[in-house]
Amino acid sequence: MTQHSDILIVGAGILGLSHAYAAARRGLKVSVFERSETPLGASVRNFGQALVTGQPPGPMLELAKASRDIWGQWAQLAGLQLKRNGSYLFARTEAEEDLLEAFCAGRAVEHDYRVDLLRGSALRDLYGGQFRHHRAALHGLEDQQLYSREAIPALIDYLRRELGVEFHFSTLVRDIEPGRVHSTAGVFSAGQIIVCSGHDYQTLLAGPIAELNPQVCRLQMLRARPQVNLNLQHALLTGLSCVHYGAFADLPEAAAVQAQIVRETPYLHENGIHLLISPTPYGELIIGDSHHYGNDASPFNAEQVDDYMIELAEQTLGCKIKVVERWQGVYGSRGPAPFSFLRPAGGLSAALMHSGVGMSVGPAMAERNVAILLGE
Structure with a gap:
C-alpha cells in the first residue's frame, strides 16, 4: 500500500x-x-566546523551567516553542544601574515567579516602562550564548532x-x-x-x-589526544587554509603564500593538505586533512600523508599527540x-x-x- x-x-x-x-x-x-x-x-566524518570566515564574499558568505543563526536555533531546540566562540587561523610565515593583514584591512571591512587579528601580547597570552611561536592569529568571531x-x-x-x-x-x-x-x-x-x-x-x-561532471574528494582524517592538557575550546586552522578557502584564495597576497608552499613543502601541495584541528567534548582533537580527487574514492590511505598531518599538528599545537583513530572522509566535489x-x-x-x-x-x-x- x-x-x-x-x-x-x-x-x-x-x-x-x-x-x-x-x-x-x-x-x-x-x-x-x-x-x-x-x-x-x-x-x-567531518571536523564539525561551521565556518563563516572562510567563505568567499557573496552568496556563500550570506548562506554561512544565515546557517549560523539556524545552528544557534538547533542548539537550543535539540540540545546540541555548540561552541560559538570562533576559530583561530595561525600565520606561520611572513607571507601568511601579510595575507591576513590585507584581508583584515580590505575584504573583512568591505564584506563585514567579524574578525580580529592577534599579534604581540594578545597572541602571547592566547592559551597561556601555547601558540606564541606563530606570527599572528586571525580570530574568526562568527565561526562555530560542534561534534558531528x-x-x-x-x-x-x-x-x-x-x-x-x-x-x-x-x-x-x-x-x-x-x-x-x-x-x-x-x-x-x-x-x-x-x-x-x-x-x-x-x-x-x-x-x-x-x-x-562532478567528482569525489577523499580525505585522510585522524582523532588524537594531545600529550599536554590544552583544554582547547576553539577550532584551529593555519595559513595553509588561506589558499584553500575562497575568503582568502583570490587575494593578490595569496600568490606568495601559494608559491612558498609549492617551493618549500611541495608534498603538502601535492596532497592538498591544509591543517584543520577541532576539539571534541572529550579532550581529543580531530585532525586533517588531505584532498585527493577522482570519480571514485580509493579505499587505501597513505601512511606518509598521515605523518605529514601529524607533524603539522604537533608544530601548530606545540606538543606531541597520540593518534587514537583514523578514517577516510568522502564528499562530493568539483561540480x-x-x-x-x-x-x-x-x-x-x-x-x-x-x-x-x-x-x-x-x-x-x-x-x-x-x-x-x-x-x-
Missing part, C-alpha cells in the same frame, strides 16, 4: 536533515530515507520527536519518479521529492547528475559551482554539494530551497 507524505527526502546527512527541518517547521508531513542504520557519510557524531543523531531525534518527521533507516531508495519513491520499505508518494544523496552519483538521477539544485521534473529535485562546506552553508541552503519549491 502506498504511503503518502507532503515531502519525501532521500538522505539523512546535513542537507537532507536541513530540508526536513525547513519543511517540517512549516507544518508539512515529511519522510526521510537513509540506506544505512545511521548516517555514515560526509556529515559525520553526536550533533547529527541529536538533530534526528529532535526532528522525529518534536516535529514528527518520519525516518526510514536501513532503507534503500531504488528508484524515483515524479510523485513516487520505490524503496525497500515499500512505495511512498508525495508532492515533492528531494534527493540529497551526497557523493552517490549513480543510484538516483544519474543522468542529470552526470551532466554536472560547476559550490552546490547545485537540479529540477529534472515537476515535484522532483536534487540538492548536491560540490565542496566540503555542507555544515557551514547547508542549513540556509535548504531553507531557501524549500521556500522556492513551495512557491513562497
Whole structure:
C-alpha cells in the first residue's frame, strides 16, 4: 500500500536533515530515507566546523551567516553542544601574515567579516602562550564548532520527536519518479521529492547528475589526544587554509603564500593538505586533512600523508599527540559551482554539494530551497 507524505527526502546527512527541518517547521508531513542504520557519510566524518570566515564574499558568505543563526536555533531546540566562540587561523610565515593583514584591512571591512587579528601580547597570552611561536592569529568571531557524531543523531531525534518527521533507516531508495519513491520499505508518494544523496552519483538521477561532471574528494582524517592538557575550546586552522578557502584564495597576497608552499613543502601541495584541528567534548582533537580527487574514492590511505598531518599538528599545537583513530572522509566535489539544485521534473529535485562546506552553508541552503519549491 502506498504511503503518502507532503515531502519525501532521500538522505539523512546535513542537507537532507536541513530540508526536513525547513519543511517540517512549516507544518508539512515529511519522510526521510537513509540506506544505512545511521548516517555514515560526509556529515559525520567531518571536523564539525561551521565556518563563516572562510567563505568567499557573496552568496556563500550570506548562506554561512544565515546557517549560523539556524545552528544557534538547533542548539537550543535539540540540545546540541555548540561552541560559538570562533576559530583561530595561525600565520606561520611572513607571507601568511601579510595575507591576513590585507584581508583584515580590505575584504573583512568591505564584506563585514567579524574578525580580529592577534599579534604581540594578545597572541602571547592566547592559551597561556601555547601558540606564541606563530606570527599572528586571525580570530574568526562568527565561526562555530560542534561534534558531528553526536550533533547529527541529536538533530534526528529532535526532528522525529518534536516535529514528527518520519525516518526510514536501513532503507534503500531504488528508484524515483515524479510523485513516487520505490524503496525497500515499500512505495511512498508525495508532492515533492528531494534527493540529497551526497557523493552517490549513480543510484538516483544519474543522468542529470552526470551532466554536472562532478567528482569525489577523499580525505585522510585522524582523532588524537594531545600529550599536554590544552583544554582547547576553539577550532584551529593555519595559513595553509588561506589558499584553500575562497575568503582568502583570490587575494593578490595569496600568490606568495601559494608559491612558498609549492617551493618549500611541495608534498603538502601535492596532497592538498591544509591543517584543520577541532576539539571534541572529550579532550581529543580531530585532525586533517588531505584532498585527493577522482570519480571514485580509493579505499587505501597513505601512511606518509598521515605523518605529514601529524607533524603539522604537533608544530601548530606545540606538543606531541597520540593518534587514537583514523578514517577516510568522502564528499562530493568539483561540480560547476559550490552546490547545485537540479529540477529534472515537476515535484522532483536534487540538492548536491560540490565542496566540503555542507555544515557551514547547508542549513540556509535548504531553507531557501524549500521556500522556492513551495512557491513562497
